[in-house]
Structure formats: C-alpha cells, structure tokens
Amino acid sequence: MENTKRQTIVEYIKNWSRKNSLFVMAYGTGCGAIEIPATMTSRYDAERLGIRGAATPRQADVLLITGYLATKTLKRVIRVYEQMQDPKYVIAFGSCTINGGMYYDSYNTINVLEKYIPVDVYINGCMPRPEAVIAGFQKLQDKIARGDADNGTRYKENLEWYRANQKKIIKNWRMPDYNW
Amino acid sequence: MEGLGIKILGAVITTIMAFAVGMTYGGITRKLTARVHNRVGPVIWQNFIDLLKLQSKKTNIYHGLMGHFAPMWIIIAAVTVLMFIPVLHPGSNWYANWFPNLTFHGDLIFLLYMMVFGSLGMALGAGQSGNPNSAIGVSRGLSQMVGYEIPFVLALVALMTQYKTTSIQDIMAIQDQTGVWMMFSNPFAFIAALLASLGMFRYSPFDIVGAPAELASGPVSEFGGKYLGTMMSGGSIFAFIKLTLYVDLFMGGAYSIPELLVKTFTLYMVPVFYGWVNPRYRTEQAIQYFWKWPTAIGIVAVIYAVW
Numbered sequence: 027m028e029n030t031k032r033q034t035i036v037e038y039i040k041n042w043s044r045k046n047s048l049f050v051m052a053y054g055t056g057c058g059a060i061e062i063p064a065t066m067t068s069r070y071d072a073e074r075l076g077i078r079g080a081a082t083p084r085q086a087d088v089l090l091i092t093g094y095l096a097t098k099t100l101k102r103v104i105r106v107y108e109q110m111q112d113p114k115y116v117i118a119f120g121s122c123t124i125n126g127g128m129y130y131d132s133y134n135t136i137n138v139l140e141k142y143i144p145v146d147v148y149i150n151g152c153m154p155r156p157e158a159v160i161a162g163f164q165k166l167q168d169k170i171a172r173g174d175a176d177n178g179t180r181y182k183e184n185l186e187w188y189r190a191n192q193k194k195i196i197k198n199w200r201m202p203d204y205n206w
Numbered sequence: 207m208e209g210l211g212i213k214i215l216g217a218v219i220t221t222i223m224a225f226a227v228g229m230t231y232g233g234i235t236r237k238l239t240a241r242v243h244n245r246v247g248p249v250i251w252q253n254f255i256d257l258l259k260l261q262s263k264k265t266n267i268y269h270g271l272m273g274h275f276a277p278m279w280i281i282i283a284a285v286t287v288l289m290f291i292p293v294l295h296p297g298s299n300w301y302a303n304w305f306p307n308l309t310f311h312g313d314l315i316f317l318l319y320m321m322v323f324g325s326l327g328m329a330l331g332a333g334q335s336g337n338p339n340s341a342i343g344v345s346r347g348l349s350q351m352v353g354y355e356i357p358f359v360l361a362l363v364a365l366m367t368q369y370k371t372t373s374i375q376d377i378m379a380i381q382d383q384t385g386v387w388m389m390f391s392n393p394f395a396f397i398a399a400l401l402a403s404l405g406m407f408r409y410s411p412f413d414i415v416g417a418p419a420e421l422a423s424g425p426v427s428e429f430g431g432k433y434l435g436t437m438m439s440g441g442s443i444f445a446f447i448k449l450t451l452y453v454d455l456f457m458g459g460a461y462s463i464p465e466l467l468v469k470t471f472t473l474y475m476v477p478v479f480y481g482w483v484n485p486r487y488r489t490e491q492a493i494q495y496f497w498k499w500p501t502a503i504g505i506v507a508v509i510y511a512v513w
C-alpha cells in the first residue's frame with residue numbers, strides 16, 4: 027500500500043476501533059438509496075463488518091451520497107456533512123457522483139461531487155450492487171486502518187475553495203453558522 | 207480506614223462488572239437479533255468497539271452546560287443507584303464482600319425515586335440541545351414512564367405490604383428463609399413487574415422514545431462522540447441495575463456470579479423476545495397497554511398481598 031504511515035500504538039487501537047465500527051448516515055439523495063436496505067439486511071448483512079445505520083449526523087461517521095445530487099439537495103448535504111463530527115468519511119455512490127453519469131447535462135444536478143465536499147471512496151456503477159458497496163466499505167476500512175482517512179481535515183484546510191464552489195451552485199446562501 | 211479503602215475498591219469492582227455485563231448483554235442481543243433476521247450479525251463485543259470508537263472521536267459538539275452535564279448525570283445516577291442494589295446475598299460466598307452496598311431500611315422507596323434520575327438528566331440535556339426531535343422524544347419517554355411506573359410501583363407495593371418491609375435485603379432474606387421465590391409467593395406482582403419491564407428496557411414495541419426512523423433517535427439525536435459513548439455506558443449500567451433488582455426481589459437473589467448471570471440473562475431475554483415479534487407502538491397505544499392488563503394484575507397483586 028502506498029504512503030503507509032507509522033502509527034503509535036494508541037493511534038493503531040483508535041483506528042482499529044474506527045475501522046470496525048462505522049455508523050452510516052445513508053443520505054438517500056438519488057436512486058442508489060434502494061441498494062442500502064439490500065446491503066443492510068439478511069442477504070448481504072453489512073452489520074457483520076461493524077457497519078450500522080445512524081439516525082442523525084451527530085452520531086454518524088460515514089456519509090453515503092447515494093447517486094445524483096440535485097442542486098437543492100446539495101445544500102442539505104453540506105449542512106449534514108458539516109454537522110458530522112471528526113473523524114468523518116464520505117463514500118460516493120454510483121457514476122453520478124463521479125462525473126454526472128446519465129445526468130451529466132442536466133440543468134439542476136451537480137456533476138463532480140469532489141468539488142463540493144471531499145470524498146474518501148468512490149463506488150462506481152449505475153447502480154453498484156451490494157457486493158460493490160461492501161467492497162467500497164472494505165476499501166474505506168483499509169484506508170482508516172492505514173491512517174489515511176483525513177476527510178474532515180482536508181475540508182477544513184481547503185474550506186475557502188470548497189465554499190467558493192458551493193456558492194457558485196447555491197445562489198441564495200442562507201445557512202446558519204455552526205460550531206463544528 | 208482500611209475498611210473504607212476496601213469498600214471503595216469494592217464499589218469500583220461492582221461498577222466495572224455492571225458495565226461489562228450490561229454491554230455484553232447488549233452485544234449478545236444484537237447477535238441474537240441478527241440470527242433471528244437470518245443474518246450473521248456483529249461480534250458479541252461489538253458494543254465495546256462502538257464505545258471505543260465513540261470515545262476516540264476527535265471533535266464533540268457542545269450545546270451548552272446542561273447538554274454537557276446530561277451524560278455525566280446519567281452515569282452518576284447509574285452508579286449511585288448501583289450502590290444500593292445488593293448484587294449477591296451477603297456472606298454467601300468468598301467474594302460476596304467485593305460487592306458492598308449502602309443498604310438501609312426504605313431503600314426500595316429510595317430506588318423508586320432514584321431510578322428516574324437518569325431519564326431526568328437525559329430530558330434536561332435533550333432540552334438544551336434545542337432539537338425538536340429531542341423534545342418529542344423526551345415527552346414520549348416521560349409519557350411511557352408514567353405508563354410503566356404504575357404497574358411497577360403496584361408490584362413493589364404488593365411486596366412491601368405482603369412482608370411489611372421496605373428493604374431489599376430483608377426481602378432477599380425472607381426468600382432465603384422460606385425457600386420460596388417471590389415470583390411464586392406473589393405471582394401477580396411478578397407478572398405486573400415483568401410486563402412493566404417491557405417498557406423499561408425500551409425494546410420493540412416500546413421503542414417509541416428512540417425511534418430511529420421516526421424521531422432520529424429521539425433525545426440523543428444531538429449527542430455524538432464522547433457524549434453518546436458516556437450515555438451508552440450509563441444505559442448499560444442501568445440495564446444491569448434493573449435486572450439485578452428484579453432478581454433480588456422476585457427470584458431469590460443470587461449466591462454466586464454464574465447464578466446471577468443466568469438469572470439476569472433469562473430476565474433480559476423476556477423484553478428482547480417480545481420485541482422480536484412486535485412492531486413499534488404509538489405513544490397512546492403504549493400507555494394504554496400499561497394501564498390496562500399490567501395495572502389490573504398489579505391491583506390484583508396488592509389485593510392478594512393484603513388478603
């Protein structure tokens with residue numbers, strides 16, 4: 027694996043626990059949301075890997091962006107993402123989050139998710155099957171175990187760039203300030 | 207002074223055991239629920255991993271002083287109540303002295319008050335977070351408490367009047383002397399208390415407080431990271447407290463740790479089994495449930511005790 031960091035024993039244990047307990051905020055933005063029940067229930071059972079649903083962004087570790095993002099939804103996604111507590115991870119789901127997919131020329135969807143919030147793992151496909159979703163989660167787990175998953179810090183360091191991109195899409199920017 | 211040191215050490219051991227047992231029971235329940243769903247399920251120590259993860263979160267949202275105190279309040283209430291629960295029969299075992307308790311006459315009534323304390327702290331903390339889901343969750347939780355407390359108190363009143371004592375240790379001693387468990391000498395009280403325990407443990411159909419899809423986990427919806435982890439630990443200790451109290455009152459107490467574990471686990475499985483086959487009630491249905499049959503059986507228990 028590239029750029030493997032040396033970790034202290036405390037960091038190693040912390041990362042091990044983070045890796046084995048992922049609370050997922052399944053944000054059902056697009057058609058991909060239909061794959062989540064299949065991933066969680068008896069056939070594919072993501073809970074055996076320590077993955078379980080979280081009800082609110084405050085409790086969640088992973089934000090799942092399942093499919094295309096309408097410009098209106100982007101505002102909500104940003105609010106949800108900023109309310110999550112560090113360390114947090116983002117998994118982008120399906121072709122739509124990578125390059126717009128079949129909605130690439132639509133007037134009200136965004137094409138490249140990476141421009142608005144940092145993404146840890148992309149799962150491509152239209153739609154990705156539950157096997158692909160679980161493979162994506164395992165990729166994220168490897169990343170966390172290596173200590174490379176620094177989504178929150180990346181966002182805070184490049185906040186101005188992300189904000190500028192977000193404000194290009196969201197014209198009426200009326201968001202409350204968060205103490206995150 | 208030496209006696210005090212040993213008592214403090216004993217209190218620490220009791221707390222650690224209550225925490226470990228409560229967390230493990232939760233993990234076993236998750237595994238069993240998964241097996242019922244025909245899933246593989248998480249490992250049984252998954253709750254410990256979750257707790258470790260929550261405690262190693264880097265940022266934690268601050269919602270004000272009461273939101274900061276609420277998790278601590280819960281854990282303080284849990285440990286305080288735990289100190290009044292006799293874990294084992296005194297002097298029954300070589301390690302029975304490791305579990306000291308501050309028993310006094312009337313501790314059963316004291317416990318009735320103190321057991322509400324944790325929920326109260328949760329209510330205050332959730333109130334400060336300002337989330338509407340939290341407020342609804344708290345109001346539902348308090349309504350449900352009004353529901354199940356009535357059969358529970360009736361059952362305890364039946365025990366207290368039947369044996370003219372308000373001390374848990376006296377009730378344990380009576381069962382020890384007569385050799386008959388309270389669940390046989392006053393079965394109505396046991397049934398009423400058991401039905402009340404369905405609401406106490408908040409498994410389906412009485413999971414109306416923390417309904418994840420409906421209320422976004424209710425009172426705890428604004429708590430994440432370390433706060434949530436602390437609440438989880440407090441909840442685990444409370445689970446152990448309730449189970450041990452039931453074992454002490456109705457199942458003759460325990461003479462050794464394995465016996466305690468078998469009895470408490472059997473009791474714990476009652477709400478879990480009931481939850482597997484039931485969907486969630488609405489708030490008024492839950493209250494109606496408790497105020498109908500459990501309360502009627504509780505009144506029968508009191509009449510039986512007096513008569």
